[in-house]
Amino acid sequence: MAVTIKTADSGDSRAACRFCGARLEHTFVDLGMSPLCQTHIEPHQLNSMERFYPLLVRVCRECFLVQLEQYVAPDEIFCDYAYFSSYSDSWVEHARRYVEAVTRRFGLGNKSLVMEIASNDGYLLQHFVARGISCRGIEPAANVAKVAVERGIPTTVRFLGRDAAHDLACEFGKPDLLLGNNVLAHVPDINDFVGGMKRLLGGTGVITMEFPHLQRLMAENQFDTIYHEHFSYLSLGTVERIFAHHGLRLFDVEELSTHGGSLRIYACHADDASKADTGEVQRVKAGERAFGLDSLRGYDGFERRVRDTKNKLLRFLIEAREAGKTVVGYGAPGKGNTLLNYCGIRTDYLDYTVDRSPHKQGRYTPGTHIPILAPERIRETRPDYVLILPWNLQQEITRSMSYIREWGGRFVVPIPAVRVLP
Ligand SMILES: [Zn+2]
Secondary structure (H helix, E strand, O other): OOOOOOOOOOOOOOEEEOOOOOOOOEEEEEEEEEEEOOOOOOOOHOOOOOOEEEEEEEEEOOOOOOOEEEOOOOOHHHOOOOOOOHHHHHHHHHHHHHHHHHHHHHHOOOOOOOEOOOOOOOOHHHHHOOOOEEEEEEOOHHHHHHHHHHHOOOOOOOOOOHHHHHHHHHHHHHEEEEEEEEEEHHHHHHHHHHHHHHOOOOOOOEEEEEEHHHHHHHHHHHHHOOOOOOEEEOHHHHHHHHHHHHEEEEEEEEEEEEHHHHEEEEEEEEOOOOOOOOHHHHHHHHHHHHHHOOOHHOOOOOOHHHHHHHHHHHHHHHHHHHHOOOOEEEEOOOHHEEEEEEEEOOOOOOOOEEEOHHHHHHOOOOOOOOOEEEEEEHHOOOOOEEEEOHHHHHHHHHHOEEEEHHOOOOEEOOOOOEOOOE
C-alpha cells in the first residue's frame, strides 16, 4: 500500500505521525506522567522539583506506527548517556555470535567496511576489529564514544540523518554492512534516519537492525518498556512500509529472545537483485496479521490489560503489607521507572531496591524516590519478597540471588502478570 507523506501544518494542535504525517488521534495506552528514566535522583535533589512528561502512546490510523510524541530533545537524553553496553555479559556474547554469523553469511573480509549506528562503547565492533575488518562507529553520546575510541574502535560523534550520511560516505566510503541495534525505536525523525541509511549504504550492501517486536510487547503486556527514550514501537509490517518508502527492501528477518522478544531485519537497496527473499518476512507478517496488527481494532484492549496488570500488582503489594511481609526491589532499570510511576509504587510498598551498577547506588528512583542500594543489603535485611524489575533478566537474577531461600524469601515478577516464583 502506498503512503503519501503529508506535511503537518494545518494549524491542528494534535501531533502528526512521525512517518506518514497523518493526525494522531487513536490512543494505544496512556501511562500518565513520568520523569525521564535515566535521571536517578541524588540525595541533595530530594527536595527539588522534577520534570514529568506524558507517556501517552498513540497508534497511527494510516500506517499503524505506534508512537510516543517527542517531548524532550534527543540530545538532552542521549548526549551524556549512562548506559555502557559492555556492562552486560549476555549482550556482549549476543554481539559476538552476530558478528560470527554475519561475517560468514555475507563473506565480509579485510576489504569490507562495517558501520554501526549507535555503536555505544564498541562492544560489538570490537569483534570485527579482531577479524581485521575495517569499522566505523557512529555514536551520539560523546562520553560513550570516547570509551570506544580508547579501545581502538574508530568512532564519529554524531546522530545519523541524511546530512550525516552524506558526510560519512564522503569521508569514509559506503559500508558493505550497516547495522544498528536498539536505535530505530529511539530516533524521533524516522524518515531522516532511514533516508540517511539509504544514502549511506553501499550498492550491494546489507543493513541489519534489531528492535523490540511490538507484537511481543502486546502479547506479553510489556508496557513497562514504554518510556520517553523509545519514540516508536515497531511491527515488521510498519517497518517494511517505512523502508520501502525510502527505497529499501527487507529480504530476511529473525525472531530473537533479547529485550523480551526482538526482530532482526535484513535490508538492501530495493533494486539490488543479488539478495534473495527468504520468505521469513512474509511468515512473520502473516503472524502479525493474525494478531490483528493491520487494523486499528487490533490495538484496542491493550490499555485494559495494562490496567489489569497494575491492579493485580497493587493487590499483591497491599496484601503483603497487610500480612506484615517485607518487599524490596531488585534492579533500577528504565522499565522499572515506568512500572513504579504508573502504578504509584513508592517506599510505602517497596522499602528499597538494589542495583549492581555503582553509578546508581546511593541515588533514588526518578519520581518515586525509592532508595537504590547495593545488592548485599538484601542479605542483611532478609526480606520476604524480592520484586524483580528487569524481568527479562530473571533467570540470571534468581540464580545469583538464590540465597534468599535460606530465610524463606521468594522472588516476584510483575510482568506479564504478578507472579510469585516457585
Ligand atoms: Zn502514520
